[in-house]
Amino acid sequence: MRFYGLMSSPLPTDAELVARCRAGDQDAWRELVERFSRYVYAIAVQVYRLSEPDAEDVFQEVFTRVYERLGQLRDDGAVRPWIAQLTRRCCVDRLRQGVRVELIEELEAGEADDSLDQLEEAWGVREALGELSGPCQEVLDRFFTRDESYRTIGAALEIPAGTIASRISRCLAQLRDRYEGRIQERAPSGGRIR
């Protein structure tokens, strides 16, 4: 896992990463997959409620298409909405193959849009997380997205387990400030992913 705050140099923008991928830079490709892997996974599993085997197939199919079709992307900075669109199409195709018509109807009735809006917000929070210090990123990621216990986190980071709760609280306060600051600084980002 890569944390922004632990990096010696700033991470490339989405557009820079895409340009490097297109030029055949394999490290850039790895970085791109790493960057958007949570996003594709969340759309498949949370929004479209695919089973793990179906989600895995979709996950691989999406990144294969991304790799093969990067040359067709008109705006390198818009790679995330493009990936979201590819993922949605792959998920719907998969649901149709499984004849899960009821679920498709539910999703078309607006449930998918609500879930995707939530993911947009989550992505913004994740970007804000990337602006925090490395230790804060790590403790929040381990606790909230990896479901690690205080004991596990304490052992991994070599800090007393009894201090984890207060660290989480402090880091969440920093995250809130950072995220709300981002919201105030800029217009709502990139729009909906559909």
Added chain:
Amino acid sequence: MNAYDEERLAELLRALPPAPQAWVTAAQEIPPIRGRLDELVARAEADARYREQLIADLERALEAAGVEPSPIVLDALRERLAGE
């Protein structure tokens, strides 16, 4: 109440859990070499003797094709050969 209190932030952080590492690794490794895997499988389909050699030593065949025979790549090739 603050719109982004601890509970809401926690919910949003949890909304993007990591994908399984094996999926990520496969997505990083397979697309760039997919064309070469396709070529190997196509050749195996057309040439029974080559197919035997390929199955007998996948690693050597991959190396000969300029592909690092990592476990994920080997699995991917096995799957393709099984699903021809």
